[in-house]
Amino acid sequence: FGAEVYEWIQFAKVWADVSPVSGREFASFKQINSEITTKITIRYxxxxxxxxxxxxxxxxxxxxxxxxxxxxxxxxxxMCKEVA
Structure with missing residues (x-):
């Protein structure tokens, strides 16, 4: 009772290119953030x-x-990490 409930809402629906980071990119990103596994490109x-x-x-x-x-x-x- 009285608890706040949070839900995700859609911000935008856009074209995307989703690709795993390459071995070289992964090694580079690992120095910055070890959780980056996927690169998603969208229009600005x-x-x-x-x-x-x-x-x-x-x-x-x-x-x-x-x-x-x-x-x-x-x-x-x-630069993303897949979660579920």
């Missing part, structure tokens, strides 16, 4: 934060970091 979308998550084909990914290549606002690279 203002408001995307690391507090969000990605749902792709019934797979859930936590966003560890967000990269805006060359700060051109064309695409975003989401």
């Amino acid at each position: 979308l203002a408001g995307v934060t690391a507090e969000m998550r990605v749902l792709f084909d019934n797979r859930i990914f936590e966003i560890n970091s967000i990269i805006n290549p060359q700060e051109k606002n064309i695409s975003l690279l989401l």
